[in-house]
Amino acid sequence: MAAFRDIEEVSQGLLSLLGANRAEAQQRRLLGRHEQVVERLLETQDGAEKQLREILTMEKEVAQSLLNSKEQVHQGVMALQQLEAALQEAGEEDTRLKASLLQLTRELEELKEIEVDLERQEKEVDEDTTVTIPSAVYVAQLYHQVSKIEWDYECEPGMIKGRGMFECHSVPRLC
Template sequence: MAAFRDMEEVSHGLLSLLGANRAEAQQRRLLRRHEQVVERLLETQNGADRRLRETLAVEEEVAQSLLELKECTRLGGTELQQLEAELRKTIEEDASLQASLSQLTTELQELKELEAGLQQQEREVDKDTTVTIPSAVYVAQLYHRISKIEWDYECEPGMVKGIHHGPTVAQPIHLDSTQLSQKFISDYLWSLVDTVW
């Protein structure tokens, strides 16, 4: 019986020793499994950190693009306002030019009518008189009578010179056609003509 008890004790000892070995092996397996889980966790965390950095970089790029777009929109709005102001100014200038053109058309029509009248008078004078007056001389005399301008035909080219015999005083005319527009010269000369006949 004592031997059986000794054997039982050895068996329990062996079983406990085997149990301890199994627990150690299981503990090693659990530790390996734990290390694998920790490695995967670290890899996942690294991946998440990388993705977070990438997302932040993309967000920063989007924010920068948005700021640039807002700036472009602001500049575009400013440029649009400038273009609208230029368009309004051009429309006003066009209206002014249209009015001037209408006035010039009226004046041109009046001049054509005057010229037609002068030609008619010239024909009548030619019929009524025996003395023939050359038409250019006649027109020049008629223009002189209307405008009261005595032209200097011997002035240098590009210059408009003469004397306007106004209602009270004679006024010299000295205009440089290379420096002044034909419209300005024409308007200036017409302004000298007395509208009271």
């Protein structure tokens, strides 16, 4: 704005010189001043153009940065959606596994009850067989004492095998 005021001032000075007697000296002086003003105007114009180019360059960089940011946001949204879907699937799988665990826990409790019942029955059977086994052992010991036969108690059920000095005997088990 100051440059335009200076141009206006120079123009008015030139007009006043033309009307005055000392026109030639004033005209040279005003022309010198006019040249300075024009040079200043050109320098200002060059500076403005340089600043405009810098602003355009910065605008391009900002626009590119904005596009890159939008792309990153888009990718982030897609990744978030995938994570949410995976989280939902994991939640559903967790629910299925919890239901399965609950069912298996119930079955385990039932098996524990069955095991306790079987142990109780086994104790009852052991108590019942404990009463009869001593009599069978007594009979086997008596046979051994009398016949000197070594009895093999690890044979098939219902049989007791024995070995004497010369031959092998099979005797039906008494119990």
